[in-house]
Amino acid sequence: MLTRLAAGPVSGAIPGFVGLSLGARALALRGEPGWATGGLADTWRDLTAADASGALPAINAVLVLGMLQRGALAGQRAGDAGGATGGAGGAPPAATAPPAGGKKKMDVWTAWRQLVDSGALRVGAQGMTILLFPAVAGLPTGVVLLWVANAALGVAQTALLTTTAGRRVTGVTAIADAARAAQGPPVLKTLDAAVGDVYAQLKYVNEVVLPRFAAAPPVEATRARVEAAVKAERARGRIGLNLRALLRKDPGSGKPYVAVAVEDRKGFL
Incomplete structure (x- = not known):
């Protein structure tokens, strides 16, 4: 979303994005001056009409899927995947049994991480992305362009913060190294x-x-x-x-x- 790059919390970013989308839809439906002739290139010149080619809805679906795959739905965390070690002969480590006669404590964050790591949420998000294409195809081109710009910014931000090259360019790697050095040894x-x-x-x-x-x-x-x-x-x-x-x-x-x-x-x- 356009407000993703701001320092505000998600609770403020989501309503802001919804407001931008509803505002763009209202302008398109009212046919504000410039919306019918001020679009992008010849294919998307009329921002009040739906994209007949279906290219913008498809691009939006692909970008949203990429943002989800690389972001919150990335699956098992790298620290967990790299930290697990096998037993004798390379066998996987045995699962830790819950204490006898007691219930395993479960908070909201742990439940969310288990759901993400299981892959079920990713499969569901992939299915929703497929359903997103026909839902977006009938919207005004101006609204879809807003969503494409939002998804592109989300993918770029995620790439900058999660990939090795991106973390080096943004300085995240240097900041993390300096923080570890300041902490000293355990x-x-x-x-x-x-x-x-x-x-x-x-x-x-x-x-x-x-x-x-x-x-x-x-x-x-x-x-x-x-x-x-x-x-x-x-x-x-x-x-x-x-x-x-x-x-x-x-x-x-x-x-x-x-x-x-x-x-x-x-x-x-």
């Missing part, structure tokens, strides 16, 4: 990377720093030497954690030993 992935970094630094201390003091007795002097060595490694940039050396006792044997622990910003270990 929280769980970031947390996993941070834990892995801490583990790697502690492993370095256990394998490189502590073996230097394996023969030293586990006393306060040894603890101080270990802590000084850890701080030296941090100053060299080999570790980034704030580590402290502690004297601890083995719970089983009660023997003391020197341990290295992570200290947070509040001084807790």
